Amino acid sequence: MNSVPNLVGKSAEELRAFVEGMGEPGYRAAQIYHAIYAERRFDFSAMTSLPAALRERLAREATIALPRILRRHHSSDGTVRYVLALDEGKPANLETVFMPEENRQTICISTQAGCAVDCRFCLTATLGLIRNLSAAEIVGQVLVALENNREALKPQTNIVLMGQGEPLLNYDAVMAALRILLDQKAVGIAPRHAALSTSGIIPGIERLAHEKVRPNLAISLNASSSEQRDQVMPINRKYPLKKLLEACRKYPLKPREWLLFEYVLLAGFNDSIDDARRVVQLLANLRAKVNLIPWNPGDLPHKRPDRNHVEEFQRVLLEKGVPCFIRDSRGQDVMAACGQLALSEAAASSAVHASS
Numbered sequence: 001m002n003s004v005p006n007l008v009g010k011s012a013e014e015l016r017a018f019v020e021g022m023g024e025p026g027y028r029a030a031q032i033y034h035a036i037y038a039e040r041r042f043d044f045s046a047m048t049s050l051p052a053a054l055r056e057r058l059a060r061e062a063t064i065a066l067p068r069i070l071r072r073h074h075s076s077d078g079t080v081r082y083v084l085a086l087d088e089g090k091p092a093n094l095e096t097v098f099m100p101e102e103n104r105q106t107i108c109i110s111t112q113a114g115c116a117v118d119c120r121f122c123l124t125a126t127l128g129l130i131r132n133l134s135a136a137e138i139v140g141q142v143l144v145a146l147e148n149n150r151e152a153l154k155p156q157t158n159i160v161l162m163g164q165g166e167p168l169l170n171y172d173a174v175m176a177a178l179r180i181l182l183d184q185k186a187v188g189i190a191p192r193h194a195a196l197s198t199s200g201i202i203p204g205i206e207r208l209a210h211e212k213v214r215p216n217l218a219i220s221l222n223a224s225s226s227e228q229r230d231q232v233m234p235i236n237r238k239y240p241l242k243k244l245l246e247a248c249r250k251y252p253l254k255p256r257e258w259l260l261f262e263y264v265l266l267a268g269f270n271d272s273i274d275d276a277r278r279v280v281q282l283l284a285n286l287r288a289k290v291n292l293i294p295w296n297p298g299d300l301p302h303k304r305p306d307r308n309h310v311e312e313f314q315r316v317l318l319e320k321g322v323p324c325f326i327r328d329s330r331g332q333d334v335m336a337a338c339g340q341l342a343l344s345e346a347a348a349s350s351a352v353h354a355s356s
Ligand code: SAH
Pocket: 121, 122, 123, 161, 162, 163, 164, 165, 166, 167, 197, 198, 199, 219, 220, 222, 262, 263, 264, 293, 294, 295, 296, 297, 298, 338, 339, 340
């Protein structure tokens, strides 16, 4: 096992302390910070802004360790689902999804291996919580996905914390990673191009409200009443809908910021016109947008509503002035869509085994 420190996941201040501990001037830390995160130089020998002697010393006394690509599953729509191996701490595999679009790419990252929240419609829940990811592993997913698509990158990168795990139950590592991802001197993703989705962990929402730099907040609503939510999201018993919406009302939105509410449509359960009307009432007095996500199939007892029905639901919200979008998840053929991340190899027929 490698006992030298991994520099991935370290903040500018942590790098400075490390470099000073080596007896080197502190400004070298800013050069290393930029080289790893902004230039994606993962080999000290490629950090040409540093003197040769320091590069050699760093190669002996530190490492740049990223999650390893175990498999890549390519969807017919261009989406790539990565299965990554983590060697730090307790071994775990995890998933990251890369979605190319015309002028940008969106990277969906995981914040935990598995998830303890146990939503009834989500395949990740069937894994249980394997472990929290470190800041290095969260940042590492973005670096690996960008680097693996280096030739095809578009100018804009969006990140969504919507992969495996509940981000607000791994708060410190998630925020440490976000500070690096959203720092214009580091990975450089614009905060408005980042979104964190939560099942509704109220203390986490309250903490996030006080962060200077933070992503957009998305809340998984998924039901039109507290009783209904209890049935599919057991977390609702701990953090009930009424209190959750109160926390949302208190959340200090910036001038052009909106809250996003995700609503997974489960046919015959939460997708009636009455449900849509109740959602409108729940979101009254909130600067909120709604994303409707027709349920993505997995080995669970739910049904996906048909398209007409989804559009009818959407119409009710739009008529009442609630901005509402239908999100057809990408990468369904390779189990890369929302709620399908459970390390499935069922769709592996189109898998390309990574050479590294
Ligand atoms: N744990 C966080 C983020 C990951 S899940 C959360 O729950 O918010 C990202 C989104 O996918 C959530 O809104 C969740 O409700 C939704 N989702 C889960 N399973 C799904 C499925 N099978 N089909 C469609 N969306 C699903």
